[in-house]
Amino acid sequence: MHIADGIIPSTWCGAAHAAAWSAVYWLGRRIETEEVVRLGMLASASFAVSLVHFPLGGTSVHLGLYGLIGILAGRRAFPVIFAALLFQTVLFQHGGLVTLGLNALNMGLGALAGATLWRTGLGPESLRAFLGGFLGVLIPAVLIAAEFAAAGYGKGFFFMATLYLGAAAVEGVLTSVIVRFLRTARPAVLAVKM
Amino acid sequence: MTTLFQRLDPRARVLTVITATVVVVSTPSTALALFPFYLLLCLLVILTGKARPSYLAARCLAASPFILLAAGVLAFQNGPSNYPAALTVAAKAYTAIILLAFLTASTPLADLLSATRRLGAPASLNLILGMMHRYTHLFSEEYARMERARQSRSVAPLGRARYQIFGRQFGELILRSWDRADRVHSAMLARGFTGAWPEPAPRQFGALEWTYLITVCGLFLAARFLA
Numbered sequence: 001m002h003i004a005d006g007i008i009p010s011t012w013c014g015a016a017h018a019a020a021w022s023a024v025y026w027l028g029r030r031i032e033t034e035e036v037v038r039l040g041m042l043a044s045a046s047f048a049v050s051l052v053h054f055p056l057g058g059t060s061v062h063l064g065l066y067g068l069i070g071i072l073a074g075r076r077a078f079p080v081i082f083a084a085l086l087f088q089t090v091l092f093q094h095g096g097l098v099t100l101g102l103n104a105l106n107m108g109l110g111a112l113a114g115a116t117l118w119r120t121g122l123g124p125e126s127l128r129a130f131l132g133g134f135l136g137v138l139i140p141a142v143l144i145a146a147e148f149a150a151a152g153y154g155k156g157f158f159f160m161a162t163l164y165l166g167a168a169a170v171e172g173v174l175t176s177v178i179v180r181f182l183r184t185a186r187p188a189v190l191a192v193k194m
Numbered sequence: 195m196t197t198l199f200q201r202l203d204p205r206a207r208v209l210t211v212i213t214a215t216v217v218v219v220s221t222p223s224t225a226l227a228l229f230p231f232y233l234l235l236c237l238l239v240i241l242t243g244k245a246r247p248s249y250l251a252a253r254c255l256a257a258s259p260f261i262l263l264a265a266g267v268l269a270f271q272n273g274p275s276n277y278p279a280a281l282t283v284a285a286k287a288y289t290a291i292i293l294l295a296f297l298t299a300s301t302p303l304a305d306l307l308s309a310t311r312r313l314g315a316p317a318s319l320n321l322i323l324g325m326m327h328r329y330t331h332l333f334s335e336e337y338a339r340m341e342r343a344r345q346s347r348s349v350a351p352l353g354r355a356r357y358q359i360f361g362r363q364f365g366e367l368i369l370r371s372w373d374r375a376d377r378v379h380s381a382m383l384a385r386g387f388t389g390a391w392p393e394p395a396p397r398q399f400g401a402l403e404w405t406y407l408i409t410v411c412g413l414f415l416a417a418r419f420l421a
Contacts, residue, residue, distance in 0.1 A: 004257055006286025007264045010220040028318050033389055036318045037382070038375040040325025045371035047326060048333035049364050063364075072368070083322035090298055090306060091327075093253045093291050097212055098219050153264065154271050170357070177361025178368065186369055 001144055002088070002103050005096030008151050017101030020082060023108065028079040039076055042069065043084050066107050067136025068175045070114030071129065072189065077111035078104070102147065110139040114175075125183065126176045133175025137168035198406070199243030199300050204309035206403035210410050211297040214239070217414040218289045223279040229289065231417040236292050239410055245299035253295040254288050261287040303327050308393050317390045324391050329374070337367055 005013075046065040053062045070077040082104040088094040095103045114132030122128070141164035145157035182189050199207060218232055240250075261284055269280035298306070303323075311320045340363050 001260070004261055004264075004287045005215060005290035006219045007261070007283055010216065013219075024319060025316060028316055031318050033321075033382070033387065034375075034379050036321045037325065037379040038372065039318075040322040041329060041371040041375040041378070042368070043322055044326050044329035045333045045367050047330050048337055049367060051334060052337065052360075065364075068368075079316075079319060080322060083319050084326065086319075087323055087326045087330075089294070091303070093257055093294055093298075096219075096287070096290050097215055097294060098290065148264075148267075153267050156267055173357050174361045174364065177358055178365040181362045181365035182368065185365065186372070189369065189372055 001141070002085070002095030003099045003106075003144065003147070005098045008099060008102060008147055010098060012147075012151070013098045013102050016105050017098075020101035020104040020108070023105075024079050024082050027075045031076065031079075035076070039073055039080050042072060043080050043087075047084055047087070063171055063174060064107065064110075064137055064140075065133075065171070065175070066111040066140070067114035067129075067133035067171065068178055070111035070116075070136060071118045071132050071175070071179065073111075074115050074119070075112070077115055078108040081108045081111055106140040106143045106147075109143065110136040113139050126180060129179035130172040130176040132172075134168045134172035136175070137164060137171045141168070197243050197300070199239075201402070202406055203397040203399045203403050204301055204305040205312055205399055206407050207297060207301055208306065208309045208313065210239075210407050211293050213407075213411045214414045215290045215293050217411070217418050218293075219286050221282070221286065221418060223282045226278045226282045226285065228417060229282070229285040232285075232289050232414070235410075235413050235417060236289060236296075238413075239293070240296050242406075243296060243300035245296045249299055250292055250295050254291050257287070257291050304391075307391065308396075311390065311393075320391065325378075329371075333367060333371060336370060337363070340366065 046069055049065060050063050066077075066081065069080055073080050082100075085095060085100060085104050085107065089097060089100055089103075114136045117132050117135065118128050120128070138161075141161040142158075145155075145161040148157040149155050179190065214235075221228055221232075264287075265280040265284040268283055269277050301309075307320050307324055310323075311317065344359070344363065
């Protein structure tokens with residue numbers, strides 16, 4: 001869910017832009033060209049996958065893969081998600097230029113939560129991958145609901161966030177399956193430190 | 195035929211649209227009466243460039259579910275007293291979309307990337323954006339081919355194995371993107387890549403750009419503070 005321009009107070013969006021651009025510079029520092037090319041390809045493949053819709057309880061959901069991007073890209077996940085959102089904003093008007101920073105913080109924090117959880121090394125790998133994918137969707141949904149509640153839209157968006165539990169579970173399961181597949185087919189992909 | 199907007203340095207186009215958008219979205223929720231002026235100004239800006247009305251309408255339509263949901267929630271939360279605020283929210287959102295869609299309809303992505311780079315965005319961000327522009331379509335087609343191959347070799351519906359199969363296919367697509375990244379990086383180095391995309395012929399931010407930027411932004415600001 002990308003917040004469009006004009007819906008959230010512009011001063012908040014300005015502050016979010018400052019925070020998001022700082023994070024892009026800070027988390028993207030000292031990056032090698034080889035790594036950037038990989039991140040660009042990862043962003044492209046993830047965006048292509050996110051266009052696929054899955055049936056879920058009479059409706060359909062599409063993936064965001066924020067948790068998987070966090071697992072594969074580590075701290076670089078934030079610049080990747082910022083770039084992907086800028087791409088979608090400019091080409092498809094999903095979200096807005098003023099809310100870009102806020103959208104990037106919402107989704108980037110989901111990805112960074114997934115990356116952090118993955119790197120703790122605690123518990124079985126499949127469970128960590130599931131939780132990474134699950135939180136990658138749920139954290140943005142809860143953050144968006146909190147922002148709408150604080151902006152005077154009431155608490156109804158928290159109800160919508162609970163509807164995202166199903167989508168988060170699907171994302172968690174798929175992230176876990178993808179990670180298991182990568183572990184079997186090419187473990188080196190999961191070992192890359194970014 | 196090249197329009198006035200297209201003759202501008204891309205930085206001037208980006209800065210004009212960003213400034214106009216910021217002016218519009220920072221309008222107080224009580225100032226609904228300003229939006230006819232904004233719409234008129236948008237129309238004037240659009241006339242300086244090239245954007246099909248059907249394209250702008252399609253972009254507005256695509257964003258409508260989210261905008262109408264937010265405006266609807268605001269309207270029905272506190273009753274009729276909130277209707278003007280809800281209408282203002284919708285008007286801001288649609289005006290911002292029209293401005294952004296106009297920018298992208300009138301400016302090729304290569305020019306937008308050049309503008310963001312020259313305005314100070316990190317080179318890595320531009321590289322990722324450029325790669326997304328080149329390869330997203332390719333990976334979408336690659337996934338469609340994988341899906342066709344799976345369907346042509348499957349004799350039974352997916353059933354409960356659906357998520358396992360889709361997940362492994364997505365994993366395969368990630369691996370192919372990884373392999374392609376290595377090949378593309380080697381090819382870039384072979385062609386003498388120096389860390390940034392080659393720039394289109396640089397344009398000057400001259401008198402025309404300053405005049406356009408100051409005029410359009412001045413008109414939006416005048417509407418915002420004087421009307």
